[in-house]
Amino acid sequence: MYQYDSIDKTIVNERVAQFRDQVQRHLAGxxxxxxxxxxxxxxxxxxxxxxxxxxxxxxxxxxxxxxxRTLAHIARKYDKGYGHxxxxxxxxxxxxxxxxxxxxxxxxxxxxxxxIQTSGNCIRNISSDQYAGVAPDEIIDPRPYCEIIRQWSTxxxxxxxxxxxxxxxxxxxxxxxxxxxxxxxxxxxxxNAEQEIGFRVYVGGGLGRTPVIGKVIKEFLPREDIxxxxxxILRVYNLHGRRDNKYKARIKILxxxxxxxxxxxxxxEEWAHFKDQELKLHEVDFDTMQAFFPLPDxxxxxDGDARLEKWRSLDTRFNAWYEHNTSAHKHAGYRIVxxxxxxxxxxxxxxxxxxxxxxxxxxDQYAFGEIRTxxxxxxxxxxxxxxxxxDVWKALDAVGLATPNIGSVNDMxxxxxxDFCSLANASSISIAKxxxxxFTDFQELYDIGEVKLKMSGCMNACGHHHVGHIGILGVDxxxxxWYQFTIGGDASNHAELGTRLGPAIAKDKxxxxxxxxxxxxxxxxxxxxxxxxxxxxxxxxxxxDQVYAEQA
Amino acid sequence: MTANRNLKARPKATPxxxxxxxxxxxxxxxxxxxxxxxxxxxxxxxxxxxxxxxSAVSVPLNLWLDERDxxxxxxxxxxxQIAADESPEDLADQLDSIDMVVLPFVSHVDGRSYxxxxxxxxxxxxxxxxxAVGDVKFDQLGFLTRVxxxxxxxxxxxxxxTALRAFDEFSEVYQPSADQGRLIFSRRRAVx
Ligand code: HEM
Ligand code: SF4
Numbered sequence: 206m207y208q209y210d211s212i213d214k215t216i217v218n219e220r221v222a223q224f225r226d227q228v229q230r231h232l233a234g235x236x237x238x239x240x241x242x243x244x245x246x247x248x249x250x251x252x253x254x255x256x257x258x259x260x261x262x263x264x265x266x267x268x269x270x271x272x273x274r275t276l277a278h279i280a281r282k283y284d285k286g287y288g289h290x291x292x293x294x295x296x297x298x299x300x301x302x303x304x305x306x307x308x309x310x311x312x313x314x315x316x317x318x319x320x321i322q323t324s325g326n327c328i329r330n331i332s333s334d335q336y337a338g339v340a341p342d343e344i345i346d347p348r349p350y351c352e353i354i355r356q357w358s359t360x361x362x363x364x365x366x367x368x369x370x371x372x373x374x375x376x377x378x379x380x381x382x383x384x385x386x387x388x389x390x391x392x393x394x395x396x397n398a399e400q401e402i403g404f405r406v407y408v409g410g411g412l413g414r415t416p417v418i419g420k421v422i423k424e425f426l427p428r429e430d431i432x433x434x435x436x437x438i439l440r441v442y443n444l445h446g447r448r449d450n451k452y453k454a455r456i457k458i459l460x461x462x463x464x465x466x467x468x469x470x471x472x473x474e475e476w477a478h479f480k481d482q483e484l485k486l487h488e489v490d491f492d493t494m495q496a497f498f499p500l501p502d503x504x505x506x507x508d509g510d511a512r513l514e515k516w517r518s519l520d521t522r523f524n525a526w527y528e529h530n531t532s533a534h535k536h537a538g539y540r541i542v543x544x545x546x547x548x549x550x551x552x553x554x555x556x557x558x559x560x561x562x563x564x565x566x567x568x569d570q571y572a573f574g575e576i577r578t579x580x581x582x583x584x585x586x587x588x589x590x591x592x593x594x595x596d597v598w599k600a601l602d603a604v605g606l607a608t609p610n611i612g613s614v615n616d617m618x619x620x621x622x623x624d625f626c627s628l629a630n631a632s633s634i635s636i637a638k639x640x641x642x643x644f645t646d647f648q649e650l651y652d653i654g655e656v657k658l659k660m661s662g663c664m665n666a667c668g669h670h671h672v673g674h675i676g677i678l679g680v681d682x683x684x685x686x687w688y689q690f691t692i693g694g695d696a697s698n699h700a701e702l703g704t705r706l707g708p709a710i711a712k713d714k715x716x717x718x719x720x721x722x723x724x725x726x727x728x729x730x731x732x733x734x735x736x737x738x739x740x741x742x743x744x745x746x747x748x749x750d751q752v753y754a755e756q757a
Numbered sequence: 758m759t760a761n762r763n764l765k766a767r768p769k770a771t772p773x774x775x776x777x778x779x780x781x782x783x784x785x786x787x788x789x790x791x792x793x794x795x796x797x798x799x800x801x802x803x804x805x806x807x808x809x810x811x812s813a814v815s816v817p818l819n820l821w822l823d824e825r826d827x828x829x830x831x832x833x834x835x836x837x838q839i840a841a842d843e844s845p846e847d848l849a850d851q852l853d854s855i856d857m858v859v860l861p862f863v864s865h866v867d868g869r870s871y872x873x874x875x876x877x878x879x880x881x882x883x884x885x886x887x888x889a890v891g892d893v894k895f896d897q898l899g900f901l902t903r904v905x906x907x908x909x910x911x912x913x914x915x916x917x918x919t920a921l922r923a924f925d926e927f928s929e930v931y932q933p934s935a936d937q938g939r940l941i942f943s944r945r946r947a948v949x
Binding site for chain 1: 771844865866867868869871872875880894895896899900901903904916919922926927928929930931932933934938939940941942943944945946
């Protein structure tokens, strides 16, 4: 993992002191609430329905066990004993007191963490592939590039007051697990014909009110130019992005208004001024950074383990977990463990302080002390020996972290909705429970297979509903909560926005509608088709007929 | 629970340019509190050099572009404003005749002027004073300094003594800007 040097430490500590001073000036009446607002936002602190909410940055989803213990400690000491892992790989606390926040930030700084630029109209946390470094389909490890971009974008003086927030994601694998085509800048690390490393650069993707798939602005950007090219994009956006209407202020609107070709021309013109100057990176910069992400001390092992195989045949619960919550690893004898934060009856993405502490212990004992967060609101232990899987499963199961539902309907993404969010039209957590209750039979879940269900409480789309295989959006009809369905969205390489199913559905019928959709799928699927594949073949009509026949 | 309708009113857009003249008794220039006598004149349709008061003023960019000689003939130091929606490119070949560029902030959350200052210093080599005025307070001074501003007028009621603290909040930075030219990685390269 990246480790701070004295420069990183100084910056983070001075940032804590700066925010402490801002809060003190505010409490002393020298800094108005209105003026404090954008400052606290840039330290991850929102005002919500009940209280403040603090969002802590987890750069590209990487955590060590000491950091996880600190997250647990914060949940315990300053919150109500839990935290919420988000779709951008960060963690949020729903109940901190304003006066405590400088102390929380100081505790975070001790373990090289911060909340810098986790909200506000600035460059946000860089997100990436949760399987970085271990996925069999990986071409290049994206993490060194994420860290380089993180440092360049942190407290960048010119891009701190953008028209709107700005999100960058990086992937280095053939299967995009970071949804790069739905980011303001999406970077795909690739090699060209000469085997040189560079990036395919997408710009202007995003969800929210106007969902847009990112467009390719550059097919191959040599890796040494990554910072200067991002700087050129940001400068054009800072100067020309709309500021008159916050719903039209994202870079996607600018790119659509100018057209990608004109936007590219403007960026290239700007870039030409400084492309070969200070921001150009050197080979040694990549080597230095890559050295922070070495291969762990893998043992030489074979795939397959006698004890593992025996217990898989003896214990169906363990076998279900093995099949659904673990995935293939680059290195023989190891597996990737997905830790589900979607236990039945719990808000998706929530974890208690005890669960976080347990994760830290398990990671120390079995996974080189490292944990990752995923944009699907789960956790990952990237490097577990196959021979340890049974013990890891027992330890996870003991704290409710072994629900074998990864990739299933119950592994849904869901925003906080009406329960916590002041912008919500409708609740999403109670709907998640309603859907869970329809699918209590795990055999049925497994028969249905991969379904990415994503739900947002309003059109801001924090739950990414546009790219759910099934997407659910909370809408407000005369003060009542209703739900708009889409089918066929896809956040992966084959990026696609969902197709609208029909009129919104009443709150108590949402679970039934999900059942209907999956019934049609099971009747119509061929061979190994997933819901998404069947939908692509048969279209929306059969689903519509079934759902609205029952509603009629 | 019912939907939170009342929280959804659309925020009003702020204008790009100042609507009223701005003048302050004090300014911070090169980190020192000094007296200030300059008036920043807001643009109006019929504004001409003949209408300007005889005391020190900064003029809107359009007035400068229309009546450049008349502005110079006033015999005062030449100060020209660049509004958030205007471009320093328009002044690039005239910077030798200009003593001060003024960046008026209608709202401090509008970050365009940061790019203006940055370009003036690093691309066009402007050596004169760059003064940020309007909605500019303590918490903006640090980054405005980094992008090239060296003078500030804060709104009435702001404590300038306190604001001086803003210049020393950060002793390290990651990226080059107008204040220093090094990228963090090039500094680390030198160490290795
Ligand atoms: C609880 C308070 C929250 C509020 C008030 C809030 C508000 C918003 C708003 C207004 C937007 C739209 C921004 C735009 O399009 O420019 C947005 C987008 C987004 N939010 Fe939230 N959000 C909240 C919580 C969350 C949580 C908990 C998550 C993660 C689980 C999240 C993830 C996102 C993401 C990923 C987007 C980006 C969608 C895009 O690409 O445009 N938000 N949020
Ligand atoms: S999607 Fe809407 S309801 Fe859900 S968290 Fe975002 S703003 Fe709130």
